Amino acid sequence: MNTALIVGVVASSILSATSLLYATLGELVGERAGIVNLGLEGILLIGAATGFAVSALTGDPYIGLIAAAVAGAAVNLIFAYLVVERRANQLAAGLCLMFFGLGLSALIGRPFIGALIGGLPRLPLPGLAANGAGARLLSYDILVYLATPTAGLIWWLLFRTRWGLVLRAVGENPASAYAAGYRPASLQYQALALAGFMGGIAGAHISIALTRTWAEGMTGGRGFIAIALVIFARWNPLLAIAGALLFGGAEALQLQLQAAGADVSPFLMNMVPYLLTLLVLVVWGWNRQSVAPAALGRTFFGVE
């Protein structure tokens, strides 16, 4: 085990895990309000395409980032209208959203393929050397630094504020929340707007920080991994950090091990992150009570 391998794995894991964490947090908020969004992949792609397009147009990656977040929120609000107002089946609407996102992102990104952008700048922690192992391990873009605080913020929002309490009530039993005088529909819209905002950020991280490029479908299924990670995290934002690091770490590890010359077939190596996720879900879910929000996936038809 050489140092280069360890440093490389840690740095790459943190980078890979960031977008996963934002996506997981977004989905988590939506699910706490009772809505499962299978179209997260579409939101990620729209965030990635919009972030890249606006960065290329304006030359400023931060404006691109904001645009991506707003675009993600806007599209998720369309989904919200479908499932909250029109009472569409959440699973079906979510899958439609995924395909919609795939196509819309391709449309947005098309004129910008091949454009060169500076991307989100790496910000070294103050006082540290700009080169060497320090640089690799300790200088990331702003989204990486904000990822864990954001998880903390979401936790605080959900578990320490009135808004979060009501949101969770809507996710557990919307009829009771309605009887208590709150409007489940309004809360669900707010939750999904926040979820879309985070999803847009997650997608933007991939296109304007990690790869600094855009290609159709470039998120590679991360949206679905995030949905699995919400279950792994038992709908708790703090555990989501561990989940994201686990998957990001597995992905980084298999590629780093290949570079270091591991004597394992590259095909098996490529399967590792997904096998690990499956394994963890199976072991983790064995004989445990379900802690999912009770009304997750169910449509609230209102009370006469």
Added chain:
Amino acid sequence: MKRLMALLTACAALAGLFAIGQARADDKPLTVGAIYVGSVNDYGYNRAMKDGLEEMKKNLPGLKLIEAENVPETAESERIMEGMIQQGAKLIFATSFGHQQFAFNLAKTHPDVVFEHAGGWMQAANFGNFFGATQSAWYPMGVAAGKMTKSNTLGFVVGVPIGYAIGNINAFEMGARSVNPSAVTRVVVTGGWSDKAKEAVAANALIDQGADVVTMHVDSPATIIQIAESRGVYSIGFQSTEARTLAPKGWLTGLGFTWGQFMTATAKSVIAGSFKPAMVRLGLGQGMMAVAPFGPAVPDDVRALVTASADKIGAGFNPFTGPITDNNGVVRIKEGESWGGDKMGNFDWYVEGVVGKAK
């Protein structure tokens, strides 16, 4: 009743449009269809195909070109090619490896249409195959890398480890070893021809392991070259010579495909009715491949060495001449034997000096 009438009218109108469309298409001298697996703005494989087709179009005025980008390597491609045939295409270029079976299926049902597939091996009376002889062309790239590396570690990112790609890596390492006996090539497989996020992590991993020259066999070299440039290491490009604009400091050289000549000749043979299917594999010096311009970091003596090596390959030197041992010590090509173009798909082993597992 009203709805039925509206539906019937719509159908009639549509059928009418098709008929007009068909008639128009038959008037043009030749309609050519082309499907790309990705976007033509990728600084890579698809860009090179597009450039070749544009050259063909320029050489044959009046030729009509129908293109479709981002055609997946699934049955969807068959549907898209069928659509092009409906529009009158008599020559179809299926430009990605995974389009082979679907193009072949259509070749059976449309004997009057000629199909040219890039990178495979199937053949029929109206189905031919073409590609650059990339394997031996990677040898001079290895020479460049071997001379420029200071850490003696070279990095190679490959999408899918098919035989032809492994052959590229082998030739690269052999070229490097020919000028630098301590050069080692580390290989990372991403699992797909175009997974940008994994390519970024793979490039970083290779640089973490000490590689100071990075190269690749994936659809678009852009991400990997950008990562190499941002970390201050050298890069060698592949697929298209345009990628050098991405690495103003670190670009050494690269390999590009020059398809124009071949595509023009094929279109001409289809117009003349003299098309003969063949497995075309041409390399440096034969018009299908070119060495990209050198970057500013490459000194004159290295440039001379690389150019000489490329000329040697163009003149017919085959680096896959025995004895050649694989990286487990087993002799794979015996003394006196040599592997020609037809065996380039058979590689499932890496030569000595390559760190990695081929399968």
